[in-house]
Amino acid sequence: MMSTKAARNSHGQDSSYFLGWQEYEKNPYHPTTNPRGIIQMGLAENQLSFDLIESWLESNPDVLGLKHDGASVFRELALFQDYHGLPSFKNALAEFMAELRGNKVQFDPSNIVLTAGSTSANEILMFCLTNPGDAFLVPTPYYPGFDRDLKWRTGAEIIPIHCSSRNNFEITKGALEEACIRAQKKKLRVKGVLVTNPSNPLGTTLTQHELEILVNFISAKRIHLISDEIYSGTSFGTPEFISIAEVIKGRKDDVEDRVHIVYSLSKDLGLPGFRIGAIYSSNKAVVAAATKMSSFGLISSQTQYLLAMLLSDKHFTASYMKENKRRIKVRHDQLVEGLAGIGIRCLESNAGLFCWVDMRHLLKDKTFNGEMELWKKIVYDVGLNVSPGSSCHCTEPGWFRVCFANISTETLDLAMQRLASFVELSGPGEGPPTRSRGHKALINWVRRSALADRRTER
Amino acid sequence: MVAKDYKPCVPLSAIATSSTHGEDSPYFAGWRAYDDDPYDAINNPSGVIQMGLAENQVSFDLFEKYLEEHQEVSNLVNGVASFRENALFQDYHGLNSFRKAMTSFMEEIRGGKVKFDSNRVVLTAGATAANELLTFIIANPGDALLVPTPYYPGFDRDLRWRTGVNIIPVNCYSSNNFQITKQALEDAYAKAEKANIPVKGLLITNPSNPLGTAITRPVLKEIFNFISTKNIHLISDEIYSGSVFSSEEFTSVAEMVQERGYYDAQRVHIVYSLSKDLGLPGFRVGAIYSYNDAVVTTARRMSSFTLVSSQTQKMLSPMLSDVNFTKNYIKTNRDRLKRRYEYVVERMRECGIECLHGNAGLFCWMNLKPLLEEATMEGELKLWEMILKDLKLDISPGSSCHCTEPGWFRVCFAKMNIKTLDVALARLTSFMEKRKKT
Numbered sequence: 001m002m003s004t005k006a007a008r009n010s011h012g013q014d015s016s017y018f019l020g021w022q023e024y025e026k027n028p029y030h031p032t033t034n035p036r037g038i039i040q041m042g043l044a045e046n047q048l049s050f051d052l053i054e055s056w057l058e059s060n061p062d063v064l065g066l067k068h069d070g071a072s073v074f075r076e077l078a079l080f081q082d083y084h085g086l087p088s089f090k091n092a093l094a095e096f097m098a099e100l101r102g103n104k105v106q107f108d109p110s111n112i113v114l115t116a117g118s119t120s121a122n123e124i125l126m127f128c129l130t131n132p133g134d135a136f137l138v139p140t141p142y143y144p145g146f147d148r149d150l151k152w153r154t155g156a157e158i159i160p161i162h163c164s165s166r167n168n169f170e171i172t173k174g175a176l177e178e179a180c181i182r183a184q185k186k187k188l189r190v191k192g193v194l195v196t197n198p199s200n201p202l203g204t205t206l207t208q209h210e211l212e213i214l215v216n217f218i219s220a221k222r223i224h225l226i227s228d229e230i231y232s233g234t235s236f237g238t239p240e241f242i243s244i245a246e247v248i249k250g251r252k253d254d255v256e257d258r259v260h261i262v263y264s265l266s267k268d269l270g271l272p273g274f275r276i277g278a279i280y281s282s283n284k285a286v287v288a289a290a291t292k293m294s295s296f297g298l299i300s301s302q303t304q305y306l307l308a309m310l311l312s313d314k315h316f317t318a319s320y321m322k323e324n325k326r327r328i329k330v331r332h333d334q335l336v337e338g339l340a341g342i343g344i345r346c347l348e349s350n351a352g353l354f355c356w357v358d359m360r361h362l363l364k365d366k367t368f369n370g371e372m373e374l375w376k377k378i379v380y381d382v383g384l385n386v387s388p389g390s391s392c393h394c395t396e397p398g399w400f401r402v403c404f405a406n407i408s409t410e411t412l413d414l415a416m417q418r419l420a421s422f423v424e425l426s427g428p429g430e431g432p433p434t435r436s437r438g439h440k441a442l443i444n445w446v447r448r449s450a451l452a453d454r455r456t457e458r
Numbered sequence: 459m460v461a462k463d464y465k466p467c468v469p470l471s472a473i474a475t476s477s478t479h480g481e482d483s484p485y486f487a488g489w490r491a492y493d494d495d496p497y498d499a500i501n502n503p504s505g506v507i508q509m510g511l512a513e514n515q516v517s518f519d520l521f522e523k524y525l526e527e528h529q530e531v532s533n534l535v536n537g538v539a540s541f542r543e544n545a546l547f548q549d550y551h552g553l554n555s556f557r558k559a560m561t562s563f564m565e566e567i568r569g570g571k572v573k574f575d576s577n578r579v580v581l582t583a584g585a586t587a588a589n590e591l592l593t594f595i596i597a598n599p600g601d602a603l604l605v606p607t608p609y610y611p612g613f614d615r616d617l618r619w620r621t622g623v624n625i626i627p628v629n630c631y632s633s634n635n636f637q638i639t640k641q642a643l644e645d646a647y648a649k650a651e652k653a654n655i656p657v658k659g660l661l662i663t664n665p666s667n668p669l670g671t672a673i674t675r676p677v678l679k680e681i682f683n684f685i686s687t688k689n690i691h692l693i694s695d696e697i698y699s700g701s702v703f704s705s706e707e708f709t710s711v712a713e714m715v716q717e718r719g720y721y722d723a724q725r726v727h728i729v730y731s732l733s734k735d736l737g738l739p740g741f742r743v744g745a746i747y748s749y750n751d752a753v754v755t756t757a758r759r760m761s762s763f764t765l766v767s768s769q770t771q772k773m774l775s776p777m778l779s780d781v782n783f784t785k786n787y788i789k790t791n792r793d794r795l796k797r798r799y800e801y802v803v804e805r806m807r808e809c810g811i812e813c814l815h816g817n818a819g820l821f822c823w824m825n826l827k828p829l830l831e832e833a834t835m836e837g838e839l840k841l842w843e844m845i846l847k848d849l850k851l852d853i854s855p856g857s858s859c860h861c862t863e864p865g866w867f868r869v870c871f872a873k874m875n876i877k878t879l880d881v882a883l884a885r886l887t888s889f890m891e892k893r894k895k896t
Contacts, residue, residue: 001596001689001691001724001725002595002596002752002753002756003594003595003596003597003598003601003658004598005594005595005598006594006595006596006752006753006756011756011759011760013759045546047542047546050541050542050545053541053545054538054541054542057538057541058538064537064538064541065533072522072525074521074522074525075515075518075521075522077740077741078518078521078737078738078739078740078741079513079515079737079739079740080740081584081733081739081740081742116583116742116763116764116765116767117548117762117763117765119762119763120763120764123763127471127473127474127620128470128471128473128474129470129471129474130471131471131472131473132599134471148759148762149763152760153594153620153760153763155599266548270545270546271545272545272546272548273544273545273546273547273548273767273768273769274545274767274768274769275548275583275765275766275767275768285470285474285475286470286474289470289473289474289475289479292479292481292615293479293619293620295584295586295615296583296584296586296587296590296616296620296763296764297583297587297763297764298583298584298742299742299767300583300740300741300742300766300767300769300770301740301741301742302740302741302767302769302770302773303767303769303770306769
């Protein structure tokens, strides 16, 4: 008695990605009340910089109380349901997005469509750009939620663009062409490419070279490009983040009409509960259709008001962005070094709230079954919820996404200790014979040599 | 950035380029006319008065009073201390306290006659999303939902646009005050069968938009028998349930389900929202209540595309859980709407215009047939245009609501203050007087 869509499992919730979350929910770690519980490292949340926002709120008490210059704006906001969005918020968002890109590009607020989260933004773009049965090419590994967001209700298909560890999972022209051929064999019309930049789960930004390949590819095939730049504010190292907006700026052809950016404040500002997403497109027809569709998922006016005030404070946004990135880098380094101390390498990364961790050497069986076996051990025996690469459609078994920005430094340390004990006991592995907390000197030696190794990658 | 002439360089989807979003209807054209020339008592006294938007602004003062009197609670709940936890909360089950508050409010509206289980509530960003979501869940592209006419113009978009589902109208007539009849249901079903379109459900709005009437018990019984016999779903959009002038006159499908001992309840789903009863459309708070576990689970997952801001859930929780506040609000709101309605109907009667006898909602269903030059849809649209351009009143023509008979108009009365309402009524009455003389 339900539709085919409802009965299908394209919602993807049977994936290990979500199952891991469920296991965490059943037995969540707490330093005092449940110290043996599962540590959540499968959720890409940014909890590092709340204090900065809280301090701004304390200095601007009117905003949460829905007041402006002392007068209540409750009524005005309660009635505001215009799908064009609160102008002050869109203006502030456009400027914030430009700041995130070092003001190398400017954004026109009238090209912004507000949506309840980027989950909604990505789905809306698919509804606008594809008919049921059409396909989008997506580089692997990719965010598990895309299986639901891009395919479930839209009837669109995803054709993976296979990326490999041999070249640090970079997108190549060959991989793009090969994906197209696979689509043709399945008799699927390719309508576009969707990339996440910076990448989830890799934590790397697309290089200038990759971006040029992509633009040339979509230009030649006359298809769309969606660039999900939801992690643009988390880039902390070199090379610097390059937005697709920078690459297409000033082009004389009509590629601009086929490039659409997705953004959200869930990652950079750590506000996933408030459901703030956006589509940016210079294509007026897309903006017009998407705006109408946003009726199905508008942002609460109360929330638009809060963010309009917050983001309009340029002093705040500048200092927030700088400090947020600094903290992400520190945490990232802590994870990378901690893993190195156990003989575990990560893909060298310069962004994101996670690392792409190479545990191929810990697999008993170099297959996806082997990966699942290892994953179950890590979740149940070690007590860490991490995301297996297969849930991200990675073509090579043994890679895991490990998040670091949603737990405290102490919890991250504990996670490393647990993992170290596990590696020591389980073998096989190149991991050093570490004995829990005691052998700091040995660990430091291993760390130094692991760091030397990493500098030669990428 | 200068807007350039758009030449499609690569086609968009069929959905994006279709006009099923329905925004070319006079319903929305009237809104645009208002936006271009909005009435203001001081700055634009000859502007368009908006009577085409079913918003409820009659009871805001009750909120503002509540917020003032509960500053400390407000500060505590909405303060910085709990900001972080709230900002992180994106669980599609919604805040427990908020779901319970919604349930409590919905029970209050039904005079305590119904018990709701808060675990069956799925939150969505507005009833717009709730209706679309339920359609995705119960119907496949090409299937149909039966919807009694006249109906809310937004349904053309909400039920059909992205879902690919059809609407088959269940035609209702003024001869029996537009009540749904067994015959009308059967006729609509037969029409779908003939066209080989599988019918998956019946969607009713109770109280009705645009009629402003609550569906009676005998009609609800017919409806329940019909959906059982045909083995289809029933969606009851009860978004105006708090706007019934007296609670004895409203029967929710929830009451019927309870009375029948939950027999066959699997097919029944209720849609609700705070946009009309509480007048809070900007906060995007909608809900699905379903007696079907599979629908609840799936709806919850799908609600990922349309979650209610956790900030908003947190803000509204204490208010909605405060039974003293909600009892008083519901009663006061109902009284004020009833008085507005009676006032409008009486003034119209004085100048010879009759309205359907209504007992709910934020609008009157007005009979302007006597004013039509010709009793056709074209005649109705001509009258609509004249009222918009000459009288500067945005009212909604029945044809935009798929009414079978020309000449009926939906006139909203709860959005403006009483002075503006008087100005609007004066424009109408003076037009009627001039017409009598000619």
